[in-house]
Amino acid sequence: MGRFCITGSSDGLGARTANKLISQGHTVILHARNAQRAEDARKACPGAETVLIADLSSIEETKQLAREASELGPYEAVIHNAGVYTGMEKVPGKSGLPTLFTVNTLAPYILTALMGPGAQKRLVFVSSELHAGGRPRLSDSEDIKKSGYGDSKLHNVILAKAFARVWQTKAYSVHPGWVPTKMGGANATGDMQLAVDTFVWVATGGQTDGKGENEDERWTPGGYFTALREEEPSKTANDQSVQDGLLAALETISGVKVSV
Numbered sequence: 086m087g088r089f090c091i092t093g094s095s096d097g098l099g100a101r102t103a104n105k106l107i108s109q110g111h112t113v114i115l116h117a118r119n120a121q122r123a124e125d126a127r128k129a130c131p132g133a134e135t136v137l138i139a140d141l142s143s144i145e146e147t148k149q150l151a152r153e154a155s156e157l158g159p160y161e162a163v164i165h166n167a168g169v170y171t172g173m174e175k176v177p178g179k180s181g182l183p184t185l186f187t188v189n190t191l192a193p194y195i196l197t198a199l200m201g202p203g204a205q206k207r208l209v210f211v212s213s214e215l216h217a218g219g220r221p222r223l224s225d226s227e228d229i230k231k232s233g234y235g236d237s238k239l240h241n242v243i244l245a246k247a248f249a250r251v252w253q254t255k256a257y258s259v260h261p262g263w264v265p266t267k268m269g270g271a272n273a274t275g276d277m278q279l280a281v282d283t284f285v286w287v288a289t290g291g292q293t294d295g296k297g298e299n300e301d302e303r304w305t306p307g308g309y310f311t312a313l314r315e316e317e318p319s320k321t322a323n324d325q326s327v328q329d330g331l332l333a334a335l336e337t338i339s340g341v342k343v344s345v
Contacts, residue, residue, distance in 0.1 A: 088160045089288060090114040090205075092141070092196070093167025094133075095126035098211075098261055101277065102164065102284040107132040109285075114157055116150065116167065141167055141192035142178020144339055151199035162207035162288035163200065165193035165241070171234045182338075186230050189237035190244075194335040197248060198343045207301070208248055208256035209288050210241040212309065216260075217319045223330040226337050240331060242318045246307035247328035251345060255301055257287050258318070260311040276312075283313050 089106050093099045094115040103113045107130065115136040117123040123136040135157070139150035154163070168189045178184040182191070193210055219239030222229045232240070242258045249256040261283065262275030286292065287310050291300025309318035321327055336342050 086110045086112065087162070087206075087289070088112045088114070088158065089162050089164065090116070090137075090154050090158070090160050091164040091166050092116040092192075093118075094130065095122040095136075096129055098277075098280055098284065099164075099166040100126065100129040101281045102166070102288075103130045103133060105281055105285050106288070111161070114154065114160075116154075118167075140179055141188045142180065142182075142184045144180045144182075144187070144191070144195065146179065147192045147195045148199060148341070151196045154196070155200050155204055158200070158204050160205040162209055163196070163205045164209040164211070164284065164288055165196065166211050166284075167192065168211060168237075174231065174233055183230055183232075185234065185237060186232045189234070190229075190232060190240040191335055191339060193241065194244060194332075195339050195341050197244070198336075198341045201344060202252040202254055206255060207288060207290060208245065208254065209284070210245045210256070210258045212241040212245075212258040212260050212318075213238040214260050214262075214311070216242050216322075219319070221321060221327050221331060223327065223334055226334055229334050230338070239319060239321065242307075242309055242322040243328055243331050245309070246322050247332055248343075249307035250325070250328065251332070251343060253306075255290070255304075256307055257301075257304070258307075258309050259283055259287050260309070260316075262311065279312055283310060286310075286313055 095117040139146040173185040215235040216238035219235035245256045245258040261280035
């Protein structure tokens, strides 16, 4: 059995994924943005080992989360599930940067870069089919801060591709579908259980029941998955110059460098 760390796991897909992993006998570290949400996480996932607290709109709190999570690892997988939706593009977070950009794009970069290549066997970034309409926004360091939701979900696919290449590690992105979470809304038509199964499948390297052989030796490095299958993402994500450009832009903004 393995250890897993899931950001944004106080409710929704994060909590459901945590509970499925726990039911299979795995150890799970949860994350919440504040003390109240941490209490929500404990209630939602009573079998979790602990809950780490950090507001991912704060660069400093994200760095501290990376240190704390590293001390509890290494992990079978770190699942970058935390995210915010349309409407937060211009709302400043604790570090003064737009909340959507900081939480959806910058935070998973900082956590991954600081925890390092040896912190986990797999990296899982949560994306969306809306990434196909997104833009890298790499013209300058100010343009990327104005990212919309689709842009940030493209960034998540690019990050998976970039870390898979730069670190020669198993890194993937997942589109869960339009599911009825707090973000998705009550009218969402997607299959929640299928989304959870896909997260677990990717995070465990091809398992849905906690048993069997890993399949991810045959997966595309930096692969993009949905509904228990691999699909081809936007061609933009496969461009190595775009991958390198995103890593460079996020390093400039955060001051955190990817070790190679």
